[in-house]
Amino acid sequence: MNRHFSTWLLLAAGLALTACAIGQRPLEKNAQSDELQKETTVGVPLPPGCQTMALPAGRTHLTVSYQEPTTDENNAPLNDLAYTTIYVSTPHSKAQAIRVWTNNPHGGARVTIRNVPAPAQEVELCVTATNWARKESVPATPTQPKP
Numbered sequence: 001m002n003r004h005f006s007t008w009l010l011l012a013a014g015l016a017l018t019a020c021a022i023g024q025r026p027l028e029k030n031a032q033s034d035e036l037q038k039e040t041t042v043g044v045p046l047p048p049g050c051q052t053m054a055l056p057a058g059r060t061h062l063t064v065s066y067q068e069p070t071t072d073e074n075n076a077p078l079n080d081l082a083y084t085t086i087y088v089s090t091p092h093s094k095a096q097a098i099r100v101w102t103n104n105p106h107g108g109a110r111v112t113i114r115n116v117p118a119p120a121q122e123v124e125l126c127v128t129a130t131n132w133a134r135k136e137s138v139p140a141t142p143t144q145p146k147p
Contacts, residue, residue: 027068027109031061031098031116039099046087046095049139050126055118062123063114064088066142068107069129073137080131081107087128087139090120105132 029036055062064086070078081102089095096119100111107129126139 027111043094050124065112070108089124
């Protein structure tokens, strides 16, 4: 009996380590891909707290990078992250929301989305995280977007 329990325990530990390793793989996607086009909604309200950023003249697209959260608002480890959402808008207008599904419900992946349309030289930009119960976090500002 103890031998079977030890084998099961080692197997469970191995699966847990594998799951952690998968969560750390970077997620790199193109906003113009069919996958993300199907996950983009135009005309949504911008969550309060998004920051305004200026882009270089003539830029029509940008790259957005961020790290998925690993804890919830109570600082408890995540186990039910469903997706993150990138919000992009011009000041005082409706936003577009790009939903990016996670590969790991514990979060932690480095996410890079290329070719995100920039509707103007000044954009409002933020990212939220949503769990399987559809509870969305407050916005966070991704790292400085790259044109």
